[in-house]
Amino acid sequence: MKRYIDTHTHIYDADFASDIEDVIYRAQNEGVFSCILPGIDMESHPRLIQLASDRPDFTYPATGLHPTSVNSEWEKELSFVTERAKEKRYVAIGEIGMDGYWSRDYIEEQSIVFEKQIELAASLSLPVIIHSRDATEEIFSVLEKTRHLGLEGVFHAFSGSPETYRRIRTYGNFLIGIGGVITYKNSKLPATLAEIPIEHLLLETDAPWLTPVPYRGKRNEPSFIKHIAAKIAEAKHCSIDEVAEVTTDNAIKLFKLKI
DSSP states (O other): OOOEEESSOOTTSGGGTTTHHHHHHHHHHTTEEEEEEOOOOTTTHHHHHHHHHHOTTTEEEOBOOOGGGOSTTHHHHHHHHHHHHTTSOOSOEEEEEEEOSSOOTTHHHHHHHHHHHHHHHHHTTOOEEEEEESOHHHHHHHHHHHGGGOOEEEETTOOOOHHHHHHHHTTSEEEEEEOGGGGSTTOSHHHHHTTSOGGGEEEOOOTTSSOOTTSTTSOOOGGGHHHHHHHHHHHHTSOHHHHHHHHHHHHHHHHTOOO
């Protein structure tokens, strides 16, 4: 059986409260043997940790303050992440970054929070999980200031150009997270992937969001990752087995997973 790691999934979300064991069962039946759970904010963190505690055989937790959760309470939220990170149970600092799509009211604060979380990750020798939406130049501005830290991590839900990918790589050992968007009819990702080595790719679902075809419009879940892998295999002119093997190895190395 093919073996996958879903490197970005929110299966601790309330959308899964009634059937999480069924979701995990279906994922394992499709070869998903592990998931990374990125943090969002203080409110959702207890659910994340509960699932990670209940299913340590299947989940690895991360902690971070999502850019869309940056508000007037950002200092309190950031202190929470900093304290949690000291527990040494986390495999990454994330989901962090900047988002200008939903609102730019706190865009300056987002920049501050992003930079401080990068510094936190570097101090703990942890990779970062970066969320970037309608804020590419702002993201790069922060990465320019912190490139001396020897960064590594993943750009989650990547949908950029080959030029953006190449620029990302100048700031550190950053991999590219590919999710359901690659399966969408008008997606430019298949063409972009022609210029990205498979050794720089990770698989992710971002469940319950960004559901791949043929399930678009329904709740996303880790078992759907095979459709993402198949589309990558098609774009890279390789087998789905190779996609599974290489992306799994990439994830184990980046997150230093004990598997």
